[in-house]
Amino acid sequence: MLAPFLIMLREGLEAALLTSIIASYLNKTGRSSYMPAVWVGIFLAIALSFLAGAALQIISAEFPQKMQELFEAVVGFVAVIVLMSMVLWMKKAARSLKDELQHSVEHALAAKSATWALIGMVFFAVAREGLESVFFLLAIFQQSEGYAAPLGAFLGVAVSVVLGFLIYQGGLKLNLRLFFRCTGILIIFVAAGLLSGALRSLHEAGIWNYLQAPAWDMSHVLPLSSPLGTVMSGLLGYHDTPAIGEVAIYFIFLFAALAIYLRPLPAQKTARA
Template sequence: MLVPFLIMLREGVEAALIVAIVASYLDHVGRGDAMRSVWIGVAAAVALSAAIGVAIAVSASELPQRLQELFEAAVGLFAAVMLTAMALWMGKAAKSIRAALHAGIEKAFASGSQGVALAGLAFFAVAREGIESVLFLMAAWQQRDDVGIEALFGAVGGLVVAIGVGIALHRGGRRFNLAGFFRWTGLFILFVAAGLLAGALRALHEAGLWNGLQGIAFDLSRVLPTDGFLGALLAGVFGYADAPTWGEVALWLAYFIPALILFRRATAPAAPIGKPVIS
Protein backbone atom coordinates (compact mmCIF):
# COMPACT_ATOMS: atom_id res chain seq x y z
CA MET A 1 0.00 0.00 0.00
CA LEU A 2 2.84 2.39 0.81
CA VAL A 3 4.59 1.96 -2.54
CA PRO A 4 1.63 3.02 -4.75
CA PHE A 5 0.89 5.79 -2.25
CA LEU A 6 4.39 7.24 -2.67
CA ILE A 7 4.27 6.82 -6.45
CA MET A 8 0.98 8.65 -6.86
CA LEU A 9 1.97 11.28 -4.30
CA ARG A 10 5.12 12.18 -6.21
CA GLU A 11 3.53 12.09 -9.66
CA GLY A 12 0.35 13.75 -8.44
CA VAL A 13 2.24 16.62 -6.85
CA GLU A 14 3.97 17.34 -10.15
CA ALA A 15 0.64 17.46 -12.02
CA ALA A 16 -1.00 19.48 -9.23
CA LEU A 17 1.91 21.90 -9.27
CA ILE A 18 1.37 22.60 -12.99
CA VAL A 19 -2.37 23.13 -12.51
CA ALA A 20 -1.69 25.38 -9.49
CA ILE A 21 0.66 27.58 -11.54
CA VAL A 22 -1.96 27.93 -14.29
CA ALA A 23 -4.75 28.67 -11.77
CA SER A 24 -2.65 31.26 -9.93
CA TYR A 25 -1.79 33.07 -13.15
CA LEU A 26 -5.40 33.09 -14.32
CA ASP A 27 -6.43 34.58 -10.97
CA HIS A 28 -3.64 37.15 -11.26
CA VAL A 29 -4.85 38.40 -14.66
CA GLY A 30 -8.49 38.32 -13.61
CA ARG A 31 -9.48 35.36 -15.79
CA GLY A 32 -10.48 32.84 -13.17
CA ASP A 33 -13.51 31.95 -15.30
CA ALA A 34 -11.14 30.29 -17.80
CA MET A 35 -10.38 27.54 -15.28
CA ARG A 36 -13.39 25.65 -16.62
CA SER A 37 -11.45 24.92 -19.81
CA VAL A 38 -8.42 23.91 -17.75
CA TRP A 39 -10.46 21.42 -15.75
CA ILE A 40 -11.83 19.90 -18.96
CA GLY A 41 -8.26 19.32 -20.14
CA VAL A 42 -7.32 17.82 -16.77
CA ALA A 43 -10.33 15.47 -16.81
CA ALA A 44 -9.52 14.33 -20.35
CA ALA A 45 -5.90 13.62 -19.36
CA VAL A 46 -6.97 11.60 -16.30
CA ALA A 47 -9.44 9.61 -18.43
CA LEU A 48 -6.76 8.85 -21.04
CA SER A 49 -4.27 7.73 -18.37
CA ALA A 50 -6.85 5.47 -16.73
CA ALA A 51 -7.81 3.96 -20.09
CA ILE A 52 -4.17 3.21 -20.89
CA GLY A 53 -3.71 1.59 -17.47
CA VAL A 54 -6.79 -0.63 -17.91
CA ALA A 55 -5.74 -1.61 -21.44
CA ILE A 56 -2.25 -2.59 -20.26
CA ALA A 57 -3.60 -4.58 -17.29
CA VAL A 58 -6.18 -6.46 -19.38
CA SER A 59 -3.70 -7.22 -22.14
CA ALA A 60 -1.11 -8.54 -19.68
CA SER A 61 -3.59 -10.78 -17.84
CA GLU A 62 -4.54 -12.61 -21.03
CA LEU A 63 -0.98 -13.53 -22.00
CA PRO A 64 0.64 -16.91 -21.22
CA GLN A 65 3.33 -16.97 -18.53
CA ARG A 66 6.34 -16.60 -20.82
CA LEU A 67 4.77 -13.73 -22.73
CA GLN A 68 3.81 -12.11 -19.43
CA GLU A 69 7.49 -12.05 -18.48
CA LEU A 70 8.33 -10.51 -21.86
CA PHE A 71 5.54 -7.98 -21.40
CA GLU A 72 6.86 -7.14 -17.95
CA ALA A 73 10.33 -6.58 -19.37
CA ALA A 74 8.95 -4.41 -22.19
CA VAL A 75 6.94 -2.26 -19.77
CA GLY A 76 9.97 -1.87 -17.51
CA LEU A 77 12.22 -0.87 -20.41
CA PHE A 78 9.71 1.58 -21.85
CA ALA A 79 8.99 3.07 -18.43
CA ALA A 80 12.72 3.51 -17.77
CA VAL A 81 13.18 5.32 -21.10
CA MET A 82 10.19 7.56 -20.46
CA LEU A 83 11.21 8.31 -16.88
CA THR A 84 14.73 9.20 -17.99
CA ALA A 85 13.41 11.56 -20.67
CA MET A 86 11.14 13.17 -18.06
CA ALA A 87 14.00 13.61 -15.60
CA LEU A 88 16.23 15.28 -18.20
CA TRP A 89 13.34 17.47 -19.34
CA MET A 90 12.62 18.53 -15.77
CA GLY A 91 16.28 19.34 -15.26
CA LYS A 92 16.29 21.69 -18.24
CA ALA A 93 12.82 23.16 -17.73
CA ALA A 94 12.89 23.56 -13.95
CA LYS A 95 14.08 27.18 -14.04
CA SER A 96 11.65 28.26 -16.76
CA ILE A 97 8.55 26.10 -16.39
CA ARG A 98 6.53 28.84 -14.68
CA ALA A 99 7.40 31.34 -17.42
CA ALA A 100 6.69 28.72 -20.11
CA LEU A 101 3.24 28.02 -18.68
CA HIS A 102 2.49 31.74 -18.42
CA ALA A 103 3.55 32.19 -22.04
CA GLY A 104 1.32 29.28 -23.07
CA ILE A 105 -1.65 30.90 -21.31
CA GLU A 106 -1.04 34.23 -23.03
CA LYS A 107 -0.80 32.44 -26.36
CA ALA A 108 -4.11 30.73 -25.63
CA PHE A 109 -5.73 34.11 -24.86
CA ALA A 110 -4.38 35.51 -28.13
CA SER A 111 -5.81 32.64 -30.18
CA GLY A 112 -9.30 32.66 -31.58
CA SER A 113 -10.38 29.66 -29.49
CA GLN A 114 -8.85 30.22 -26.08
CA GLY A 115 -11.02 27.56 -24.40
CA VAL A 116 -9.67 24.80 -26.62
CA ALA A 117 -6.13 26.14 -26.29
CA LEU A 118 -6.27 26.24 -22.49
CA ALA A 119 -7.81 22.76 -22.35
CA GLY A 120 -5.03 21.49 -24.61
CA LEU A 121 -2.36 23.13 -22.43
CA ALA A 122 -3.73 21.44 -19.31
CA PHE A 123 -4.32 18.14 -21.11
CA PHE A 124 -0.77 17.69 -22.38
CA ALA A 125 0.78 18.84 -19.09
CA VAL A 126 -1.28 16.46 -16.94
CA ALA A 127 -1.37 13.59 -19.45
CA ARG A 128 2.42 13.48 -19.41
CA GLU A 129 2.39 12.94 -15.64
CA GLY A 130 -0.60 10.59 -15.79
CA ILE A 131 0.86 8.24 -18.38
CA GLU A 132 4.16 8.28 -16.52
CA SER A 133 2.29 7.32 -13.34
CA VAL A 134 0.53 4.42 -15.09
CA LEU A 135 3.78 3.00 -16.46
CA PHE A 136 5.50 3.51 -13.13
CA LEU A 137 2.74 1.73 -11.20
CA MET A 138 2.49 -1.14 -13.69
CA ALA A 139 6.25 -1.70 -13.67
CA ALA A 140 6.40 -1.57 -9.87
CA TRP A 141 3.41 -3.87 -9.37
CA GLN A 142 4.72 -6.43 -11.85
CA GLN A 143 7.79 -6.84 -9.67
CA ARG A 144 5.62 -7.91 -6.74
CA ASP A 145 3.37 -10.95 -6.34
CA ASP A 146 1.35 -9.76 -3.34
CA VAL A 147 -0.50 -6.82 -4.90
CA GLY A 148 -4.09 -6.62 -3.65
CA ILE A 149 -6.91 -4.15 -3.19
CA GLU A 150 -4.82 -2.27 -0.62
CA ALA A 151 -2.52 -1.18 -3.46
CA LEU A 152 -5.46 0.58 -5.13
CA PHE A 153 -6.32 2.33 -1.85
CA GLY A 154 -2.70 3.40 -1.52
CA ALA A 155 -2.65 4.89 -5.02
CA VAL A 156 -5.91 6.75 -4.45
CA GLY A 157 -4.67 8.00 -1.08
CA GLY A 158 -1.48 9.36 -2.64
CA LEU A 159 -3.51 11.13 -5.31
CA VAL A 160 -5.82 12.68 -2.69
CA VAL A 161 -2.86 14.01 -0.71
CA ALA A 162 -1.31 15.35 -3.93
CA ILE A 163 -4.54 17.25 -4.68
CA GLY A 164 -4.37 18.75 -1.20
CA VAL A 165 -0.79 19.83 -1.85
CA GLY A 166 -1.90 21.41 -5.13
CA ILE A 167 -4.61 23.41 -3.36
CA ALA A 168 -2.07 24.62 -0.79
CA LEU A 169 0.35 25.61 -3.56
CA HIS A 170 -2.38 27.52 -5.35
CA ARG A 171 -3.18 29.53 -2.26
CA GLY A 172 0.39 30.34 -1.26
CA GLY A 173 2.71 28.77 -3.78
CA ARG A 174 4.54 31.84 -5.07
CA ARG A 175 7.36 31.02 -2.66
CA PHE A 176 7.61 27.40 -3.84
CA ASN A 177 11.07 26.47 -5.13
CA LEU A 178 10.28 24.93 -8.51
CA ALA A 179 13.91 24.40 -9.51
CA GLY A 180 14.71 22.54 -6.30
CA PHE A 181 11.55 20.44 -6.51
CA PHE A 182 12.20 19.29 -10.07
CA ARG A 183 15.90 18.73 -9.37
CA TRP A 184 15.32 16.39 -6.42
CA THR A 185 12.38 14.56 -8.00
CA GLY A 186 14.45 14.15 -11.17
CA LEU A 187 17.22 12.50 -9.17
CA PHE A 188 14.60 10.26 -7.55
CA ILE A 189 13.37 9.27 -11.02
CA LEU A 190 16.87 8.20 -12.10
CA PHE A 191 17.09 5.76 -9.17
CA VAL A 192 13.66 4.41 -10.06
CA ALA A 193 14.55 3.98 -13.75
CA ALA A 194 17.75 2.12 -12.87
CA GLY A 195 15.74 -0.28 -10.72
CA LEU A 196 13.21 -0.80 -13.51
CA LEU A 197 15.99 -1.72 -15.93
CA ALA A 198 17.41 -4.25 -13.48
CA GLY A 199 13.92 -5.69 -13.00
CA ALA A 200 13.43 -5.89 -16.77
CA LEU A 201 16.65 -7.89 -17.08
CA ARG A 202 15.37 -10.22 -14.36
CA ALA A 203 12.14 -10.69 -16.30
CA LEU A 204 14.06 -11.49 -19.48
CA HIS A 205 15.95 -14.18 -17.58
CA GLU A 206 12.70 -15.67 -16.28
CA ALA A 207 11.40 -15.68 -19.86
CA GLY A 208 14.50 -17.62 -20.95
CA LEU A 209 15.93 -14.86 -23.15
CA TRP A 210 18.85 -13.81 -20.95
CA ASN A 211 21.08 -16.28 -19.12
CA GLY A 212 24.36 -14.42 -18.83
CA LEU A 213 25.97 -13.01 -15.68
CA GLN A 214 23.60 -14.90 -13.39
CA GLY A 215 26.02 -15.26 -10.50
CA ILE A 216 25.01 -13.53 -7.26
CA ALA A 217 26.94 -10.25 -6.90
CA PHE A 218 26.17 -9.88 -3.17
CA ASP A 219 23.61 -11.16 -0.70
CA LEU A 220 21.85 -8.79 1.71
CA SER A 221 18.95 -11.11 2.47
CA ARG A 222 19.95 -11.38 6.14
CA VAL A 223 20.51 -7.64 6.56
CA LEU A 224 17.81 -6.10 4.36
CA PRO A 225 15.47 -8.83 3.03
CA THR A 226 12.83 -7.93 0.45
CA ASP A 227 10.14 -9.59 2.56
CA GLY A 228 10.74 -7.05 5.36
CA PHE A 229 9.07 -3.64 5.52
CA LEU A 230 12.05 -1.53 4.44
CA GLY A 231 13.23 -4.05 1.87
CA ALA A 232 9.73 -4.33 0.37
CA LEU A 233 9.48 -0.55 0.22
CA LEU A 234 12.83 -0.25 -1.55
CA ALA A 235 11.91 -3.09 -3.90
CA GLY A 236 8.61 -1.47 -4.85
CA VAL A 237 9.99 2.03 -5.38
CA PHE A 238 13.57 1.45 -6.55
CA GLY A 239 13.50 -2.16 -7.77
CA TYR A 240 15.80 -3.25 -4.93
CA ALA A 241 16.83 -6.92 -4.84
CA ASP A 242 18.52 -8.42 -1.76
CA ALA A 243 20.57 -10.83 -3.89
CA PRO A 244 21.07 -9.24 -7.33
CA THR A 245 22.98 -10.92 -10.12
CA TRP A 246 26.10 -9.51 -11.72
CA GLY A 247 24.07 -8.71 -14.83
CA GLU A 248 21.57 -6.63 -12.84
CA VAL A 249 24.32 -4.75 -11.01
CA ALA A 250 26.23 -4.10 -14.25
CA LEU A 251 23.12 -2.83 -16.04
CA TRP A 252 22.19 -0.63 -13.06
CA LEU A 253 25.62 1.02 -13.05
CA ALA A 254 25.84 1.22 -16.86
CA TYR A 255 22.61 3.20 -16.87
CA PHE A 256 22.83 5.25 -13.69
CA ILE A 257 26.32 6.72 -14.02
CA PRO A 258 25.85 8.21 -17.54
CA ALA A 259 22.27 9.26 -16.72
CA LEU A 260 23.46 11.06 -13.59
CA ILE A 261 26.14 12.89 -15.57
CA LEU A 262 23.58 14.02 -18.17
CA PHE A 263 21.18 15.06 -15.43
CA ARG A 264 23.82 17.13 -13.64
CA ARG A 265 24.60 18.90 -16.91
CA ALA A 266 20.91 19.57 -17.48
CA THR A 267 20.43 21.05 -14.00
CA ALA A 268 23.69 23.02 -13.93
CA PRO A 269 23.14 26.81 -13.79
CA ALA A 270 23.82 28.66 -17.02
CA ALA A 271 27.22 30.29 -17.27
CA PRO A 272 27.11 34.09 -16.97
CA ILE A 273 27.42 35.95 -20.27
CA GLY A 274 30.00 38.66 -20.82
CA LYS A 275 32.34 37.83 -17.93
CA PRO A 276 35.96 36.87 -18.48
CA VAL A 277 36.98 33.28 -18.10
CA ILE A 278 39.69 32.78 -15.49
CA SER A 279 42.13 30.03 -16.42
Protein backbone atom coordinates in the same frame (compact mmCIF):
# COMPACT_ATOMS: atom_id res chain seq x y z
CA MET B 1 5.06 1.56 -1.03
CA LEU B 2 7.66 4.35 -0.92
CA ALA B 3 8.55 4.22 -4.61
CA PRO B 4 4.99 4.65 -5.95
CA PHE B 5 4.34 7.28 -3.26
CA LEU B 6 7.43 9.23 -4.31
CA ILE B 7 6.72 8.98 -8.02
CA MET B 8 3.05 9.90 -7.74
CA LEU B 9 3.87 12.74 -5.33
CA ARG B 10 6.25 14.20 -7.88
CA GLU B 11 4.02 13.52 -10.88
CA GLY B 12 0.95 14.85 -9.09
CA LEU B 13 2.77 17.95 -7.91
CA GLU B 14 4.05 18.62 -11.42
CA ALA B 15 0.50 18.41 -12.78
CA ALA B 16 -0.78 20.55 -9.89
CA LEU B 17 1.87 23.19 -10.56
CA LEU B 18 1.05 23.30 -14.26
CA THR B 19 -2.66 23.78 -13.64
CA SER B 20 -2.15 26.23 -10.75
CA ILE B 21 0.10 28.42 -12.91
CA ILE B 22 -2.57 28.45 -15.62
CA ALA B 23 -5.38 29.13 -13.13
CA SER B 24 -3.44 31.91 -11.37
CA TYR B 25 -2.66 33.59 -14.67
CA LEU B 26 -6.31 33.45 -15.73
CA ASN B 27 -7.37 35.01 -12.44
CA LYS B 28 -4.72 37.74 -12.56
CA THR B 29 -5.64 38.73 -16.10
CA GLY B 30 -9.38 38.83 -15.37
CA ARG B 31 -10.23 35.70 -17.35
CA SER B 32 -11.51 33.50 -14.53
CA SER B 33 -14.57 32.75 -16.67
CA TYR B 34 -12.33 30.26 -18.54
CA MET B 35 -11.75 28.15 -15.40
CA PRO B 36 -14.43 25.56 -16.39
CA ALA B 37 -12.34 24.85 -19.50
CA VAL B 38 -9.35 24.16 -17.28
CA TRP B 39 -11.34 21.65 -15.22
CA VAL B 40 -12.65 19.96 -18.37
CA GLY B 41 -9.10 19.52 -19.65
CA ILE B 42 -8.00 18.07 -16.29
CA PHE B 43 -10.87 15.56 -16.09
CA LEU B 44 -10.40 14.45 -19.71
CA ALA B 45 -6.69 13.86 -19.08
CA ILE B 46 -7.42 11.85 -15.92
CA ALA B 47 -10.01 9.76 -17.79
CA LEU B 48 -7.53 9.04 -20.60
CA SER B 49 -4.89 7.93 -18.08
CA PHE B 50 -7.30 5.53 -16.36
CA LEU B 51 -8.45 4.10 -19.71
CA ALA B 52 -4.87 3.62 -20.91
CA GLY B 53 -3.87 1.87 -17.67
CA ALA B 54 -6.93 -0.39 -17.70
CA ALA B 55 -6.43 -1.28 -21.36
CA LEU B 56 -2.77 -2.23 -20.85
CA GLN B 57 -3.67 -4.30 -17.78
CA ILE B 58 -6.46 -6.15 -19.60
CA ILE B 59 -4.32 -6.83 -22.65
CA SER B 60 -1.40 -8.15 -20.59
CA ALA B 61 -3.70 -10.46 -18.61
CA GLU B 62 -4.49 -12.37 -21.81
CA PHE B 63 -0.84 -13.12 -22.58
CA PRO B 64 0.71 -16.56 -21.86
CA GLN B 65 3.33 -16.66 -19.09
CA LYS B 66 6.38 -16.08 -21.31
CA MET B 67 4.64 -13.22 -23.12
CA GLN B 68 3.66 -11.65 -19.79
CA GLU B 69 7.29 -11.64 -18.70
CA LEU B 70 8.26 -10.01 -22.00
CA PHE B 71 5.49 -7.44 -21.57
CA GLU B 72 6.73 -6.65 -18.05
CA ALA B 73 10.24 -6.17 -19.40
CA VAL B 74 9.05 -3.82 -22.15
CA VAL B 75 6.97 -1.80 -19.67
CA GLY B 76 9.99 -1.61 -17.35
CA PHE B 77 12.28 -0.33 -20.10
CA VAL B 78 9.70 2.23 -21.23
CA ALA B 79 9.20 3.37 -17.62
CA VAL B 80 12.95 3.90 -17.19
CA ILE B 81 13.16 5.95 -20.39
CA VAL B 82 10.17 8.08 -19.40
CA LEU B 83 11.44 8.52 -15.85
CA MET B 84 14.77 9.85 -17.06
CA SER B 85 13.08 12.06 -19.62
CA MET B 86 10.86 13.45 -16.87
CA VAL B 87 13.62 14.38 -14.42
CA LEU B 88 15.87 15.84 -17.14
CA TRP B 89 12.98 17.83 -18.65
CA MET B 90 12.02 19.33 -15.31
CA LYS B 91 15.64 20.21 -14.56
CA LYS B 92 15.93 22.06 -17.87
CA ALA B 93 12.45 23.63 -18.04
CA ALA B 94 11.90 24.61 -14.40
CA ARG B 95 13.26 28.16 -14.69
CA SER B 96 11.22 29.10 -17.77
CA LEU B 97 8.15 26.93 -17.14
CA LYS B 98 5.95 29.74 -15.82
CA ASP B 99 6.69 32.11 -18.72
CA GLU B 100 6.17 29.37 -21.30
CA LEU B 101 2.81 28.35 -19.80
CA GLN B 102 1.58 31.95 -19.68
CA HIS B 103 2.62 32.42 -23.30
CA SER B 104 0.75 29.22 -24.22
CA VAL B 105 -2.37 30.50 -22.43
CA GLU B 106 -2.24 33.75 -24.40
CA HIS B 107 -1.78 31.81 -27.63
CA ALA B 108 -4.73 29.53 -26.81
CA LEU B 109 -7.04 32.42 -25.90
CA ALA B 110 -6.12 34.24 -29.10
CA ALA B 111 -7.51 31.36 -31.18
CA LYS B 112 -10.98 31.48 -32.70
CA SER B 113 -12.22 28.69 -30.44
CA ALA B 114 -10.45 29.93 -27.31
CA THR B 115 -12.31 27.60 -24.94
CA TRP B 116 -11.46 24.47 -26.91
CA ALA B 117 -7.87 25.63 -27.38
CA LEU B 118 -7.50 26.10 -23.64
CA ILE B 119 -9.09 22.71 -22.95
CA GLY B 120 -6.63 21.11 -25.36
CA MET B 121 -3.67 22.89 -23.77
CA VAL B 122 -4.58 21.78 -20.24
CA PHE B 123 -5.48 18.30 -21.47
CA PHE B 124 -2.09 17.68 -23.09
CA ALA B 125 -0.19 19.18 -20.13
CA VAL B 126 -1.93 16.95 -17.58
CA ALA B 127 -2.25 13.89 -19.86
CA ARG B 128 1.52 13.81 -20.29
CA GLU B 129 1.94 13.47 -16.53
CA GLY B 130 -0.90 10.95 -16.34
CA LEU B 131 0.40 8.68 -19.10
CA GLU B 132 3.89 8.80 -17.61
CA SER B 133 2.38 7.69 -14.31
CA VAL B 134 0.61 4.77 -16.02
CA PHE B 135 3.92 3.25 -17.16
CA PHE B 136 5.60 3.87 -13.81
CA LEU B 137 2.80 2.25 -11.85
CA LEU B 138 2.47 -0.70 -14.23
CA ALA B 139 6.19 -1.39 -13.94
CA ILE B 140 6.16 -1.09 -10.15
CA PHE B 141 2.92 -3.04 -9.63
CA GLN B 142 4.26 -5.89 -11.75
CA GLN B 143 7.29 -6.15 -9.47
CA SER B 144 5.28 -5.76 -6.23
CA GLU B 145 2.69 -7.83 -4.39
CA GLY B 146 -0.20 -6.88 -2.13
CA TYR B 147 -1.86 -3.52 -1.66
CA ALA B 148 1.13 -1.53 -0.41
CA ALA B 149 2.10 -0.20 -3.88
CA PRO B 150 -1.44 0.95 -4.87
CA LEU B 151 -1.88 2.51 -1.43
CA GLY B 152 1.42 4.34 -1.76
CA ALA B 153 0.42 5.67 -5.18
CA PHE B 154 -2.94 6.87 -3.87
CA LEU B 155 -1.31 8.63 -0.91
CA GLY B 156 1.21 10.28 -3.24
CA VAL B 157 -1.57 11.69 -5.41
CA ALA B 158 -3.56 12.83 -2.36
CA VAL B 159 -0.59 14.65 -0.82
CA SER B 160 0.31 16.27 -4.16
CA VAL B 161 -3.25 17.57 -4.57
CA VAL B 162 -3.18 19.11 -1.10
CA LEU B 163 0.26 20.65 -1.65
CA GLY B 164 -0.77 21.99 -5.06
CA PHE B 165 -3.89 23.60 -3.59
CA LEU B 166 -1.91 25.21 -0.76
CA ILE B 167 0.68 26.54 -3.20
CA TYR B 168 -2.08 27.93 -5.43
CA GLN B 169 -3.70 29.66 -2.45
CA GLY B 170 -0.36 31.12 -1.44
CA GLY B 171 -0.40 29.58 2.01
CA LEU B 172 2.56 27.27 1.43
CA LYS B 173 6.07 28.30 0.43
CA LEU B 174 7.90 25.26 -0.84
CA ASN B 175 11.44 25.21 -2.20
CA LEU B 176 10.41 23.53 -5.43
CA ARG B 177 13.90 23.59 -6.89
CA LEU B 178 15.28 21.61 -3.93
CA PHE B 179 12.21 19.33 -3.90
CA PHE B 180 12.51 18.37 -7.57
CA ARG B 181 16.28 17.98 -7.33
CA CYS B 182 16.10 15.61 -4.34
CA THR B 183 13.17 13.61 -5.73
CA GLY B 184 14.95 13.46 -9.09
CA ILE B 185 17.94 11.74 -7.45
CA LEU B 186 15.67 9.27 -5.63
CA ILE B 187 13.74 8.56 -8.83
CA ILE B 188 17.00 7.70 -10.60
CA PHE B 189 17.55 5.00 -7.96
CA VAL B 190 13.98 3.77 -8.59
CA ALA B 191 14.67 3.73 -12.34
CA ALA B 192 17.85 1.70 -11.80
CA GLY B 193 15.83 -0.86 -9.85
CA LEU B 194 13.17 -1.00 -12.58
CA LEU B 195 15.87 -1.53 -15.20
CA SER B 196 17.39 -4.38 -13.20
CA GLY B 197 13.92 -5.93 -12.77
CA ALA B 198 13.24 -5.57 -16.51
CA LEU B 199 16.42 -7.51 -17.28
CA ARG B 200 15.25 -10.21 -14.85
CA SER B 201 11.92 -10.39 -16.71
CA LEU B 202 13.78 -10.80 -20.00
CA HIS B 203 15.60 -13.78 -18.53
CA GLU B 204 12.33 -15.29 -17.28
CA ALA B 205 10.90 -14.78 -20.78
CA GLY B 206 13.82 -16.82 -22.17
CA ILE B 207 15.33 -13.92 -24.14
CA TRP B 208 18.32 -12.91 -21.96
CA ASN B 209 20.40 -15.80 -20.63
CA TYR B 210 23.78 -14.18 -20.04
CA LEU B 211 25.54 -13.24 -16.77
CA GLN B 212 23.04 -15.26 -14.74
CA ALA B 213 25.45 -16.45 -12.04
CA PRO B 214 24.41 -15.10 -8.63
CA ALA B 215 26.28 -11.94 -7.64
CA TRP B 216 25.59 -12.61 -3.94
CA ASP B 217 23.11 -14.32 -1.64
CA MET B 218 21.71 -12.09 1.11
CA SER B 219 18.58 -14.16 1.67
CA HIS B 220 19.77 -15.24 5.14
CA VAL B 221 20.96 -11.76 6.18
CA LEU B 222 18.41 -9.40 4.60
CA PRO B 223 15.67 -11.43 2.88
CA LEU B 224 13.52 -9.71 0.30
CA SER B 225 10.38 -10.58 2.28
CA SER B 226 11.58 -8.76 5.41
CA PRO B 227 10.21 -5.25 6.16
CA LEU B 228 13.57 -3.58 5.44
CA GLY B 229 14.10 -5.72 2.34
CA THR B 230 10.66 -4.76 1.04
CA VAL B 231 11.37 -1.06 1.57
CA MET B 232 14.78 -1.27 -0.10
CA SER B 233 13.30 -3.28 -2.96
CA GLY B 234 10.63 -0.68 -3.68
CA LEU B 235 12.88 2.35 -3.33
CA LEU B 236 16.35 1.15 -4.39
CA GLY B 237 15.58 -1.97 -6.43
CA TYR B 238 17.19 -4.29 -3.88
CA HIS B 239 17.13 -8.05 -4.51
CA ASP B 240 18.57 -10.61 -2.09
CA THR B 241 19.90 -12.96 -4.82
CA PRO B 242 20.53 -10.85 -7.95
CA ALA B 243 22.31 -12.11 -11.04
CA ILE B 244 25.61 -10.54 -12.11
CA GLY B 245 23.94 -8.97 -15.16
CA GLU B 246 21.28 -7.33 -13.00
CA VAL B 247 23.88 -5.82 -10.66
CA ALA B 248 26.02 -4.65 -13.58
CA ILE B 249 23.18 -2.90 -15.42
CA TYR B 250 21.95 -1.36 -12.14
CA PHE B 251 25.23 0.35 -11.28
CA ILE B 252 26.18 1.26 -14.85
CA PHE B 253 22.84 3.01 -15.32
CA LEU B 254 22.90 4.55 -11.83
CA PHE B 255 26.34 6.16 -12.18
CA ALA B 256 25.71 7.33 -15.76
CA ALA B 257 22.28 8.78 -14.95
CA LEU B 258 23.51 10.57 -11.80
CA ALA B 259 26.45 12.03 -13.71
CA ILE B 260 24.11 13.41 -16.39
CA TYR B 261 21.52 14.66 -13.90
CA LEU B 262 23.95 16.35 -11.51
CA ARG B 263 25.95 18.01 -14.29
CA PRO B 264 25.35 21.80 -14.27
CA LEU B 265 23.38 23.24 -17.16
CA PRO B 266 25.37 25.26 -19.75
CA ALA B 267 23.38 28.38 -18.86
CA GLN B 268 24.40 28.05 -15.24
CA LYS B 269 28.07 27.86 -16.19
CA THR B 270 27.72 30.96 -18.35
CA ALA B 271 25.94 32.88 -15.58
CA ARG B 272 28.69 32.06 -13.07
CA ALA B 273 31.37 33.07 -15.51
